[in-house]
Amino acid sequence: MGTHVIKMPDIGEGIAEVELSQWHVKVGDLVVEDQVLADVMTDKAMVDIPSPVHGKVIALGGQPGEVMAVGSVLISIEVEGAGNLKESAAPAPVKATPEAPKVETVDESKPAAVPRPAAVCQGPMVAREADERPLASPAVRKHALDLGIQLRLVRGSGPAGRVLHEDLEAYLAQGQANASAPVAAAYAQRNDEEQIQVIGMRRKIAQRMQDATQRAAHFSYVEEIDVTAIEELRAHLNDKHGASRGKLTLLPFLVRALVVALRDFPQMNARYDDEAQVITRLGAVHVGVATQSDVGLMVPVVRHAEARSLWDSAAEISRLASAARNGKASRDELSGSTITLTSLGALGGIVSTPVLNLPEVAIVGVNKIVERPMVVKGQVVIRKMMNLSSSFDHRVVDGMDAALFIQAIRGLIEQPATLFVE
Incomplete structure (x- = not known):
C-alpha cells in the first residue's frame, strides 16, 4: 500500500x-x-x-x-x-456554488461540474451517532423541525449523503414519523440549542453585506406602480407565444424597463471605486438578478441586457436562476453586473430596503403585486399595484436623479408600449 x-x-x-x-x-x-x-x-x-x-x-x-x-x-x-x-x-477544481450576493453565460471551455455520487437509499431510516450532524441545508433542517422529524434518522439520497426535502417526504410516506408529530411538536417544551458556525457562503454574505452598509451611503426611494396594463400584455403574450417561445414573468419586462430608462440616466449604470475616487459609467447593461438558494443569496448576471429581446432575457434569467440554485453557476456568471434587480416574488412584501451590491451604485427592488381599489378618472376601479423599493449610493447619486430614474421606470411599466418604441 x-x-x-x-x-x-x-x-x-x-x-x-x-x-x-x-x-x-x-x-x-x-x-x-x-x-x-x-x-x-x-x-x-x-x-x-x-x-x-x-x-x-x-x-x-x-x-x-x-x-x-x-x-x-x-x-x-x-x-x-x-x-x-x-x-x-x-x-x-470544479466550480460549485458561487459567491454571494454577486446570484450567473456558461463558459463551455471550463470543466463541467463533477457529479457527486448519490447515497444508495436502503430505506428511510439510518442509524447515526447521537452527536453526528447529518448533511442538510438550512431549509431542509427547518422543514424537518416543522415535521417533528429527527434528521439523524433520515437517510440522505443527495451528494455525500445529504438529506433532501424528498428524503423527508419519503420518511413520512413510509410510516417512520407519526402524522401527529407536527402538532405534538408545536406544543412540546423545547430546551435544545444549535450553534451554527459562520463559514463558507454564509461568511461571504455577511462580509459583503457589512462592507456594503459601512462603505456606501445608502438611501432608499419607494414608488407605487400600476402594473395592470403590463400584466395584461404579459398574459396576452403568454397565451399567444408561450407554447413556442416560453412563458414570460414580470422580470424580463423590468429588465427591459431598466435598459430603456438607463439611456437617460447613465449615472445609475455605474461602478464606484471609492479608493481611487473614480466613477465608471458603462454602456453595456449587465443586470444582476438576485436569486435565493439553499446556501444563500447569489446574483447571477444577465449580460448585455440591452441587446436581448423579452424572450431572450426570460430564458437567460431562468437558466441562470436554475444554475445558481443548483450550485452550477460559474464564477463568470456571478460577476460583472452593473446594476442589480432584486425580487422575492409573492413574498416581496409592501416595502423593502435592499442593500447595494458594491461597487454598483443602484439596486431596484421589486415588491409583490396586490389588487387594490384605485381612483382612475374619478371612478373607483380595481387595479394591480406594485411598489418598487430601490436603494442608491448617495455618495454618487443625487436624490432627485434617483427619483426621476424610478419615475421613468414607472412610466415605461404603466405604458408598456413605450418599452418598445425606439
Missing part, C-alpha cells in the same frame, strides 16, 4: 489562500476517482475538489472554516501499490 498526498490546488486568478468550507469525506472512507472530497470557498466562488485516485482516506488537512494556503496539504489517501508518494495537487 502507498500514500497519495493531495495539496490544495491553485484555483487561479492569483488566489493565494482559500477557506475550507466543508468535507464530504472523513477518515476511513473509501473514495473513488472524481468523487468530491471537499468544498473550498474563494473570494469568487465555492469550488468542488475531486479525488484524482481510488483509495482510503487516512488524514484530513484542515477543519471547516480554516483558511488554507494554496499548496498546503489537503488530504492523504491510502492507495494500492506503491502509490504516488510525492505530494501532488488535486485535479482541476
Whole structure:
C-alpha cells in the first residue's frame, strides 16, 4: 500500500489562500476517482475538489472554516501499490456554488461540474451517532423541525449523503414519523440549542453585506406602480407565444424597463471605486438578478441586457436562476453586473430596503403585486399595484436623479408600449 498526498490546488486568478468550507469525506472512507472530497470557498466562488485516485482516506488537512494556503496539504489517501508518494495537487477544481450576493453565460471551455455520487437509499431510516450532524441545508433542517422529524434518522439520497426535502417526504410516506408529530411538536417544551458556525457562503454574505452598509451611503426611494396594463400584455403574450417561445414573468419586462430608462440616466449604470475616487459609467447593461438558494443569496448576471429581446432575457434569467440554485453557476456568471434587480416574488412584501451590491451604485427592488381599489378618472376601479423599493449610493447619486430614474421606470411599466418604441 502507498500514500497519495493531495495539496490544495491553485484555483487561479492569483488566489493565494482559500477557506475550507466543508468535507464530504472523513477518515476511513473509501473514495473513488472524481468523487468530491471537499468544498473550498474563494473570494469568487465555492469550488468542488475531486479525488484524482481510488483509495482510503487516512488524514484530513484542515477543519471547516480554516483558511488554507494554496499548496498546503489537503488530504492523504491510502492507495494500492506503491502509490504516488510525492505530494501532488488535486485535479482541476470544479466550480460549485458561487459567491454571494454577486446570484450567473456558461463558459463551455471550463470543466463541467463533477457529479457527486448519490447515497444508495436502503430505506428511510439510518442509524447515526447521537452527536453526528447529518448533511442538510438550512431549509431542509427547518422543514424537518416543522415535521417533528429527527434528521439523524433520515437517510440522505443527495451528494455525500445529504438529506433532501424528498428524503423527508419519503420518511413520512413510509410510516417512520407519526402524522401527529407536527402538532405534538408545536406544543412540546423545547430546551435544545444549535450553534451554527459562520463559514463558507454564509461568511461571504455577511462580509459583503457589512462592507456594503459601512462603505456606501445608502438611501432608499419607494414608488407605487400600476402594473395592470403590463400584466395584461404579459398574459396576452403568454397565451399567444408561450407554447413556442416560453412563458414570460414580470422580470424580463423590468429588465427591459431598466435598459430603456438607463439611456437617460447613465449615472445609475455605474461602478464606484471609492479608493481611487473614480466613477465608471458603462454602456453595456449587465443586470444582476438576485436569486435565493439553499446556501444563500447569489446574483447571477444577465449580460448585455440591452441587446436581448423579452424572450431572450426570460430564458437567460431562468437558466441562470436554475444554475445558481443548483450550485452550477460559474464564477463568470456571478460577476460583472452593473446594476442589480432584486425580487422575492409573492413574498416581496409592501416595502423593502435592499442593500447595494458594491461597487454598483443602484439596486431596484421589486415588491409583490396586490389588487387594490384605485381612483382612475374619478371612478373607483380595481387595479394591480406594485411598489418598487430601490436603494442608491448617495455618495454618487443625487436624490432627485434617483427619483426621476424610478419615475421613468414607472412610466415605461404603466405604458408598456413605450418599452418598445425606439
